[in-house]
Amino acid sequence: MENRLAVFDLDGTLLDTIGDLAESCNFMLRKRGLTEYGYDDYCHFVGNGITRLVERALPEELRTADYVAAARRDFVDYYIDHIDLHTKPYDGIPKLVDTLYRSGWKLAVASNKFNDGTRKLVNKFFPDIRFSAVYGNRDGVPLKPDAALLRQIMAECGSSPENCWMIGDSGIDMQTAHNAGTHSIGVSWGFRAREELVENGAEHIADKPEDIIAILAESGKK
Numbered sequence: 001m002e003n004r005l006a007v008f009d010l011d012g013t014l015l016d017t018i019g020d021l022a023e024s025c026n027f028m029l030r031k032r033g034l035t036e037y038g039y040d041d042y043c044h045f046v047g048n049g050i051t052r053l054v055e056r057a058l059p060e061e062l063r064t065a066d067y068v069a070a071a072r073r074d075f076v077d078y079y080i081d082h083i084d085l086h087t088k089p090y091d092g093i094p095k096l097v098d099t100l101y102r103s104g105w106k107l108a109v110a111s112n113k114f115n116d117g118t119r120k121l122v123n124k125f126f127p128d129i130r131f132s133a134v135y136g137n138r139d140g141v142p143l144k145p146d147a148a149l150l151r152q153i154m155a156e157c158g159s160s161p162e163n164c165w166m167i168g169d170s171g172i173d174m175q176t177a178h179n180a181g182t183h184s185i186g187v188s189w190g191f192r193a194r195e196e197l198v199e200n201g202a203e204h205i206a207d208k209p210e211d212i213i214a215i216l217a218e219s220g221k222k
Helices: 018-031 039-045 050-057 065-081 093-102 115-125 148-157 171-180 194-199 209-219
Strands: 005-008 106-114 133-137 164-168 183-187 204-206
Touching: 005 148, 018 039, 018 050, 018 065, 039 050, 050 065, 065 115, 093 106, 093 209, 106 115, 106 148, 115 133, 133 148, 148 164, 148 171, 164 171, 164 209, 171 183, 171 194, 183 194, 183 209, 194 204, 204 209
Parallel strands: 005 106, 005 164, 106 133, 164 183, 183 204
Antiparallel strands: none
16 A cells, blocks of 8 residues: 655744744844844745745845855854754644654655754654654755655655645645645644635645644545
């Protein structure tokens, strides 16, 4: 029987990471004497990888390739050492992944966060869950919503689009599912508005982690 696969976004879906992302980006800005931003601003800045986050935080006149690269290095150097000061799983998430794992689902993470940071957080917060694949942004692999990463994960996990669910908090995740031909579940507790999920074609919306279990269980009856 083909494997049933649940692929999770990380930031805003499994983990509330915005505090550490904001603090690290503000460190980079403060180092340069630039204006810092608040929580709500960073909820809109994140989602397209660290380079785009840094780019969005910088004044437009400083968004040259060299300046962005230097600012990104400062961000990453700080963030990797302060990655879990405020970060934590959303309520109900540990139980959700444990329930799916024990029910025989293959689990994976597909994030636009840089790969080392993605793996460090998954290992810290889900040490007892055997994820079949955990990937962040890597050289040579395009960011979501490109379907390349999701297709790679399906191939590694022995699943087809018909038996794969992309679960995330942003329109990017919903577009990724569409581009890969998989099912999609948008989560409303993350960084983006419910309307964004609907506008980008979410098949289902989960308002709490328990909703995901119900949605996936119902899918198994069809």
